[in-house]
Amino acid sequence: MPTWKLSGVGKAFGRGNGRVEALRDIDLTVADHELLIILGPAGSGKSTLLRLLAGLEFADTGTLSRDEEDMTRLPPDRRDIAMVFQNFAVYPHLTVKENLVFPLRHGRGGISSQDIEKRVITAVEMLGIGDLLDRHPGTLSGGELQRVAIGRSLVRRPSLFLFDEPLINLDAKLREGLRSELHRIQRETRTAMVYATHDQAEAMALADKLAILDRGRLLQIGGPEMIYARPADSRVARLLGMPPINLFSLEQAKALGLPLGDGSFAGLRPEFLSVVADREGSATLSAIERLGHAEVLVLEAAGQILRAYVQGHSGLNPGERVKLTVEPQNLLWFKR
């Protein structure tokens, strides 16, 4: 299985005043059977990046290669890549089985009927859609449809899968289920996957490797735990983590009496802010969000809102005065 590489890739749309830079100076490697998650807010360039990989758009600058072979200008049907979109691309007039067979019958490189049958059976088993084969898409639920759409790319046995927010139109619970299925499929097929999402929880849960994209630029690449613990800058820190990180300007950090460090912004993950009831305390507990297995404490101190994350039950009540403690080594300092 090959390694894919983007070097110095840039892409802009439109001209003159309407020119929008979608991607700038992207260096990225997708290694053999790797699951790479691209996390970025709406408009960050995720879809453009996937479309460049798929060959649906061509880069203005930079190169795209597979192993040592240059593919910057290679048309999509010669790239051996399958893409799954957020709106389930299935043919409404064909049955589920016909939908699965279609890309094989009409794709490149004649595949024998026997082989087609075998691939369809494997995909159907992997996705658990055996009962749906004779049904038409119009009668399927969103989750079932998305499985069929994923099945259509599975049967092609590509060397790279691209997923563009494939679960965005599904319910949270359904998403969770399909997410762990995707993980299993990725392991079983041992094929590289690039998966774009704006949902940080989804990104964290799925990722072996995470790439943070914002406004067309790659901000950081690495394991999810590493990026969570050591974000490159305050933008990355804010994009990752729920409840969100507490961020302070230098003045705010001073007002709170935090130990100062090297940088102009301080970040503190909510799980590192410790809170104890103290009538003399300088902070007020304004609200508690109960998550069941944990609580998010919303606090007010020195005119600022802070969040603390406590596993289990804090035993505190809204309105109480509290004392906040921070270990200096848990403060993250950012230049920007």
Added chain:
Amino acid sequence: MTIADGNGFEPEVAARLEGVAKTFGKTLALAPLDLEIRRGEFLTVLGPSGCGKSTLMRLLAGLEFPDIGSLWQGGKDVTRLSADHRDVALVFQLFTLYPHLTVLDNVTFPLRARGMAASEAEGLALHWLRFFEVDHFSRLKPKGLSQGDRQKIAMARALVRQAGLFLFDEPFSALDPGTRESLWERVRMELAARGATAILVTHDQTEAMALGDRLAVMRRGQLQQCDTPAKVYERPANVFVADFVGRPGMNLLSARKFGEWVQVDELAMRMRVSEGVAGLLKQGREMDHCLVGIRPEWVVIADGGVPLPVEHVAALGPANLLELRLGNGLVRSWLPSGVKKNRGESVPIQWMASACRFFDGETGELLSWKALEVECLPGN
């Protein structure tokens, strides 16, 4: 005394549904529903798409009328009253602003329509536009603004009013979760300070748990449970609620009952249970198949426990979720911070008897059973 007696203004009740049902063609959107919305409460309604939660909101708003049953608000029967005659303010996901009016005029509109002087209305509107940090758009028309900004403006337009009931149907769907969370915190405090009553429909269970004074869970047009989030989380009424509420959901293990013992074959362990008085009275039958439910936080790694292989460790930020393979399914547990586990590694798990819930194997309903002790079967 019921409201139907006539002189029934109940100060503690903001709205009440009595046997309200709705069908669209052959589809049952809402099965007969009884629900009381208490004055001053923030009620969240949670369920997958198609569960009837939006129909419920449209009925409360007066945008649809029920086939049967009656609807009361502020002690008055409003069943047949249209939207503009009800004391409700609503923001729906796709609720549009007037395209020909400026942002400011959009927000002042409901106030001026009720006869408020222009200057006073503008002051109020600007306050709310500032609250949502969209006041710099006040002279613009909504066209061209992002979906998220338009949703904030729609929210400002609802909050300028002193309505008896606020109805929100995923009003911040276009915003990212972080922004959404902090906006809700502030809106929630604002509503609480005013003593306002509000209902929020969402499919995001974290939001539903975190924000609701009470949480109503719906599925296929039927109310499954309505109680405080803590109660719903700790004592889910059935397996659907157990799985749907909580992130991740409750672990549900298939088990058999022999006398006073419930045995989980896949784990080669069993628990002695007491059925409780209610259980004995209600059941009157021997149950062979049931489900054992345990929240991930009660599944702990401990020596001498049942060994299960690690399938995946999900780094979720503040805590890591451990997924263990059990037959065709998964058992989930929270990994203590600082502990590392790798895929394939074997991990011994245990749990406390008191953390277990039991569900009827056929109906999925919560049983009143209590586990008294847990024991591993020999040969394990």
